[in-house]
Amino acid sequence: MRLAVIGAGMAGILSAIKLDEAGLTDFTVYEKADRLGGTWRENTYPGLACDVPSHLYSYSFALTPEWSHRFSPGPEIYGYFEKVAKDHDVVRYMRFGDEVTECTYDDGRWRLRTASGHTDVVDVVIAATGVLHHPRYPDITGMDTFAGAMFHSSRWDHSVSIEGARVGIIGTGSTAVQIVSAITTDVAHLTLFQRTAQWVMPQENPAYTDEEQASFRSHPEHLATLHTNLAEAFGIFANAVVDSHSPEIKMIEDACRANLEDNVRDPELREALRPTYRAACKRLIISPNFYDAIQLPNAELVTERIERIEPGGVRTADGRLHELDVLVLATGFKADAFMRPMRVAGRSGLTLEQAWAPRPEAYLSISIPDFPNFFMLNGPNGPVGNFSLIEVAELQFDYILQLIDQIRSGACREVSATRDATDALEAERTEAAPNTVWVTGCRSWYLDDRGIPAVWPWSFERFRTVMRQPELASFELR
Numbered sequence: 001m002r003l004a005v006i007g008a009g010m011a012g013i014l015s016a017i018k019l020d021e022a023g024l025t026d027f028t029v030y031e032k033a034d035r036l037g038g039t040w041r042e043n044t045y046p047g048l049a050c051d052v053p054s055h056l057y058s059y060s061f062a063l064t065p066e067w068s069h070r071f072s073p074g075p076e077i078y079g080y081f082e083k084v085a086k087d088h089d090v091v092r093y094m095r096f097g098d099e100v101t102e103c104t105y106d107d108g109r110w111r112l113r114t115a116s117g118h119t120d121v122v123d124v125v126i127a128a129t130g131v132l133h134h135p136r137y138p139d140i141t142g143m144d145t146f147a148g149a150m151f152h153s154s155r156w157d158h159s160v161s162i163e164g165a166r167v168g169i170i171g172t173g174s175t176a177v178q179i180v181s182a183i184t185t186d187v188a189h190l191t192l193f194q195r196t197a198q199w200v201m202p203q204e205n206p207a208y209t210d211e212e213q214a215s216f217r218s219h220p221e222h223l224a225t226l227h228t229n230l231a232e233a234f235g236i237f238a239n240a241v242v243d244s245h246s247p248e249i250k251m252i253e254d255a256c257r258a259n260l261e262d263n264v265r266d267p268e269l270r271e272a273l274r275p276t277y278r279a280a281c282k283r284l285i286i287s288p289n290f291y292d293a294i295q296l297p298n299a300e301l302v303t304e305r306i307e308r309i310e311p312g313g314v315r316t317a318d319g320r321l322h323e324l325d326v327l328v329l330a331t332g333f334k335a336d337a338f339m340r341p342m343r344v345a346g347r348s349g350l351t352l353e354q355a356w357a358p359r360p361e362a363y364l365s366i367s368i369p370d371f372p373n374f375f376m377l378n379g380p381n382g383p384v385g386n387f388s389l390i391e392v393a394e395l396q397f398d399y400i401l402q403l404i405d406q407i408r409s410g411a412c413r414e415v416s417a418t419r420d421a422t423d424a425l426e427a428e429r430t431e432a433a434p435n436t437v438w439v440t441g442c443r444s445w446y447l448d449d450r451g452i453p454a455v456w457p458w459s460f461e462r463f464r465t466v467m468r469q470p471e472l473a474s475f476e477l478r
């Protein structure tokens with residue numbers, strides 16, 4: 001059996017390790033960039049860190065005693081993925097600098113074509129192409145007229161010095177908060193352009209002491225316990241967001257409100273920073289020091305609507321020009337693109353664009369009807385929230401491997417979710433959506449074009465249970 005994995009980020013590396021372990025060694029991991037790492041290769045902005053604890057944001061089979069902080073910085077996370085891939089000797093499967101542009105199902109096999117013209121024919125495709133991958137740029141008049149340096153947060157231009165510069169940041173998500181917290185002390189002036197205020201959950205980020213790290217090294221079993229305990233603790237969060245009346249969500253709201261009340265001194269700034277929707281409706285921001293940073297004398301929060309961008313800076317609707325040398329677009333990602341713009345055509349030439357009109361949909365986020373032997377990791381409608389996507393990918397991979405085993409054992413040659421199972425799950429998912437905190441009055445990237453959260457609306461425990469073993473009746477096995 002020959003396989004192709006598309007993408008060498010966290011999920012692609014996981015796939016390579018697990019396929020190799022399963023003895024399925026005839027595969028290539030296609031990666032369009034020149035290195036592995038995905039998110040953690042692309043994002044290099046100052047302040048980048050994990051917002052789930054590092055001992056949880058680790059592969060369950062590659063726990064490490066070396067994390068420097070409870071929430072370790074981005075370069076360390078990148079280094080972790082690089083090391084795990086090397087330690088498991090899977091880099092040899094990776095083909096870098098070649099983007100898969102087409103996957104076509106033909107005569108029982110997938111025909112792949114890459115940007116370089118290379119072709120491959122495989123039995124199974126695993127798309128590990130990421131979710132927060134394609135930058136979303138704002139549509140603001142005059143963007144191309146800015147005379148200073150302007151870049152998206154995930155394309156940070158390190159040739160531009162921010163020291164002593166007047167820096168503007170558009171956006172108020174986790175990324176913007178991390179950047180503001182990291183750079184305000186270095187820049188001459190920082191302007192944060194806020195369209196929507198965000199709740200901020202206070203969270204200390206202590207460094208692990210040498211003694212703690214030494215103890216992890218000598219007692220690796222403690223790492224496994226810590227991983228399990230953290231998964232359970234964050235499971236509480238995952239369960240809180242899917243029940244907007246839960247006591248846990250109230251606890252989160254109280255903590256965020258107290259953070260705002262206790263730590264923002266100026267009443268006017270406090271009101272400007274106060275969201276008008278419930279905590280965790282948008283992805284919850286976790287920060288030990290954002291409020292400190294935004295209260296520094298050289299920091300300014302601008303809530304006035306942006307009118308246009310001019311050579312000298314950003315002009316807001318009140319007519320004021322905010323003069324800037326550097327403008328950072330912390331405006332997020334096209335979270336509904338998934339593996340697109342890759343062209344994927346399944347049975348009878350059905351394209352992904354057709355299958356996904358009007359919106360992306362997949363059975364348990366891993367399989368699409370009429371796209372046999374084509375599986376996704378972190379595909380549409382999966383769990384998102386403040387927990388580890390590594391665990392999500394691990395559970396999904398183990399599930400996919402069981403489906404691949406159906407082919408390997410000769411039970412069938414083709415596996416894809418049935419239309420009925422997909423429709424039934426989608427109907428159930430839509431019905432559960434109103435219970436979640438994501439529909440309590442905010443706009444976020446979780447919501448689809450109908451305003452329904454495009455994510456898993458049930459508990460994480462349910463996800464773990466469902467992922468344990470495929471229900472074969474939900475699949476068409478031919």
Ligand SMILES: Cc1cc2nc3c(=O)[nH]c(=O)nc-3n(C[C@H](O)[C@H](O)[C@H](O)COP(=O)(O)OP(=O)(O)OC[C@H]3O[C@@H](n4cnc5c(N)ncnc54)[C@H](O)[C@@H]3O)c2cc1C
Nearest residue numbers: 007009010011032038039050051052099100129130388389
């Ligand atoms: C700033 C930021 C902070 C985050 N923090 C957290 C966090 O704290 N906790 C958490 O759980 N998650 C976090 N995430 C989510 C993070 O994206 C996932 O945890 C994880 O890294 C996703 O891994 P992935 O392999 O699925 O996708 P990615 O890391 O996006 O990797 C996808 C890879 O596929 C490649 N690719 C895509 N299309 C093609 C193609 N057609 N051909 C070839 N190669 C292709 C890309 O180049 C990329 O290398 C964060 C995301 C961002 C952007």
